[in-house]
Amino acid sequence: MISRDTPILELNNVFHSGQVESGTWLQRIMGSVKTGLILKDISLEIHRGEVLAILGSKGSGKRALLDVISRRTEGGDMSEATTRGQIHLGGSVLTRKLFQERCAYVTRRCDLLPGLNVRQTLEYAASLTIGSKEASGQGRSSRVRQVMADLALTQSANRSVNDITRCERRRLEIGVQLVKDPVLLLLDEPTRDLDPLGAYLVSSMVSADARRNGRAVALTAETPRSDVFPFLHRVALLCLGDLLYAGPVSSATISGSPNADSQMRRHHLLTYFADIGFPCPRMENPLMYYLCLSTVDRRSRERFLESNHQIAALVDKFKAEGAPYRKAFGFDTDETLAGGPMGMGVPPPPLPPPFSQPGTVRVAKALVSRQISSILNFRLSGLGQLCLRVLSLPLFFLLLWLFYSGREAYQRTYVSTNGLIFNFLAGCYFISIFSTVCTFPVYRTRYFQECQEGLYGGWLFHLAYSVGSLPFTIVATLASSRIAVEVSGLTSYESWLYLWGIFFACHVVAEQQTLAFMRVQHCSLSAASNSLLTSSIYLILGSGTLRSLKALPEWLFYLTYATQPRYAGSLLAGQLFSVNPHAIPNCTAVPPLLPPGPTYSNIGVSQREPIHQALVISCGYDGLSYLTERYGDSVAASPPSFDLGISMAFAAGVTVFVGILFLLPLPAVVKSKFRE
Incomplete structure (x- = not known):
């Protein structure tokens, strides 16, 4: 007690x-500032x-x-x-x-989550x-x-x-x-x-x-x-x-103390400075008056030296004579017991015992609930987050549906379908990056402020944020995959499940990758640029949509096995080319080979042979042949469940890696930037 x-x-x-x-951030990190x-x-x-x-x-x-x-x-x-x-x-x-x-x-600087009300913030x-x-x-x-x-x-x-x-x-x-x-x-x-x-x-x-x-x-x-x-x-x-x-700042003493000094009532701000020759003028704010007295005057060299000398004398004076003032009470117990200016009729109660600290599970639950409540509040700030997390990806796929839904039979070529696969993957990656950099900074700032208070650590914050984002990611990718099924002409629910799994995995990988960059970069634009560049490299090298994997150098070909778009692109291509082979007519490449004017029946015999060979080659080239050419025999023959499982494993692995990254300490200058 x-x-x-x-x-x-x-x-x-x-x-x-x-x-x-x-100093610059580099000087402060290196410890070279004065x-x-x-x-x-x-x-x-x-x-x-x-x-x-x-x-x-x-x-x-x-x-x-x-x-x-x-x-x-x-x-x-x-x-x-x-x-x-x-x-x-x-x-x-x-x-x-x-x-x-x-x-x-x-x-x-104390940032509050914008989607919460006053009661929720305190709760x-x-x-x-x-x-x-x-x-x-x-x-x-x-x-x-x-x-x-x-x-x-x-x-x-x-x-x-x-x-x-x-x-x-x-x-x-x-x-x-x-x-x-x-x-x-x-x-x-x-x-x-x-x-x-x-x-x-x-x-x-x-x-x-x-x-x-x-x-x-x-x-x-x-x-x-x-x-x-x-x-x-x-x-x-x-x-x-x-x-x-x-x-x-005013007189005080301890009531009922037998050793109370009768002069304790004089030990306060006004009497101290009056005794040393600096009385406060009447009708003057004592706080501002003595604050100006303790401020160095920099208007001229003479005033600087004079004020500096005066302040040094005041410092020495208080060190020599200030102990009784420092130990005096700031309020009068008699006044408190009699019902003082604040209306308190009794002295302050004994100190309460400290509240017990909440456990890790309870803190994680509070963080997840707070994040979801800040989004689902039906206010402008919450609706903005909700649209970015849930509606942005389906809107992108609706745009793809406008471009691809009206294709004629002659437009359903391997090239157009390959471009559709690339748009599926790029949309999942880029929209996830965009929504993350727009919604994460406010939670990051609050995390660094609360982490300084010792409420929780980085790994718990990352876990809670990832779990809180999970429902919105599931809803967004489910709606997007349904639109993708309609665009691609697939009919089975199994294909819908495969597409949803791939979109979900790509969305999570891009989100966690962006969180990793935003862990060390304060500027959201810089983090988004780096994440977009990294995702673009993945898509170019690993997806097989922009360049054939078999045409890559051997070392680069094997390196693509370490990228998630390789397996995502393989599954999507397998669904769109192998599962529904009739979506692309086999002989659409023959008519352009015909010379203008005459038909196939009335042209010369010497002209029929190359057209016949082209017809045979075109009709023998199906979706499986295309997959083999782009990915190789092993990938073309891989089952969809394998590609889906590897894609999900990538999403889980990246999430764990970023969680470990949040465990690593950051320099003090970086953390102070994030708190601002």
């Missing part, structure tokens, strides 16, 4: 070094129910301080950074695992953070309702996240982290880009939640407004990594 006198968060002599200038001290000897603490505002101009180290507290500077994300000092949470050393279990961090956030032990009673549902009530989101519960105001979205982003009831909440610029009323609402609700639930809150701000001053209990002023002040 954490006592009231024990700070929730305590930092002692924390130093942090890392990248101090921007590094230096970002935070210098930071000591501060936050008690239960307090809100700490970390103030500073751009580049002062506010976000770096939050990253150090959240332990994101450890390990993979910022491996080039080093941190020294002591950080404790409730008396225990704050590790990355402990922070992920008991604390929460709302970053400046799925609870499913990913609260285990089955709290699933009933006072578990996830009650927690979601309470968070919506605390953040005034109940009236917007059924509205899409795309239709809510900016202030409501910011409160929803905070609510996503509050559903797990953290002991410590970090907020990076929570009032950024909000209007005055929105900033006031967010600040007041965060402060009320902290006092009501005994939660410690630390937030950053560059331009704090005067109307949020009453909702802050502590403030930390930073300038270029140095601490100018850390302590209460």
